[in-house]
Amino acid sequence: MTSDLVSVRYLVDEVEAAVEFYTEHLGFTINTNAIPAFADVVRGNLRLLLSGPASSAGRPMPDGTKPGPGGWNRIHLIVDDIDAEVARLRAAGIRFRSDVVSGPGGRQIVFDDPAGNPVELFQPAAR
Template identity: 80%
Template sequence: MTDLEAMVNVRYMVDDVDAAVEFYTTHLGFTLRTSAAPAFADVVRGGLRLLLSGPASSAGRPMPDGATPVPGGWNRIHLIVDDIATEVTRLRAAGLTFRNEIVSGPGGRQILLEDPSGNVVELFQPAR
């Protein structure tokens, strides 16, 4: 098994590969693995490999029915944080966009952050 096969791989469609790489590496602790911008790049964090596919990538090609893959939606990666309030303050100070405010539930607290293309990243602080 290769290192890539041992990782969880998630693909996000993005409008701008360079902007997405900047977002994930600057704000969320990912490391750039490879880049073929403007078509594609992949970034890693722990066991997660995030494939960032722009409109020029093979993943961005229209489907047989003509539908074009686009960013956004509600599926998301889920990142555990130690202190959600501190993370939200830091990310808001950097000018980043959230879909909601912090909400609390039986398992912990969460908020939905948007990347530059509107893809969702859930920040989650487990209940203690």
């Protein structure tokens, strides 16, 4: 393996809505656009694969189980000023799962993309 990119696949209900969300609100850029089935977006070393129901990743399993979005596993985006980012995203209509939580390593908050996949913003503690 030679790529410096780390890839994470998210199943989404609507690829176009997911691309718009990640590019407009979180600073990703489009790498591949095969809407409506698939697209991937990049931010730094993170490549986020957005797979819709028509993609190969969205096909039912042999037992009939259909893959779907959601859960608690999430991408983790480091920010310099979590309060400013939360205010900016709230002004854009983004709803959060909770308020900012503080811990020994820093501060974090979780929100969902349009399909219900969680995204975490994290501001490391000052060292």
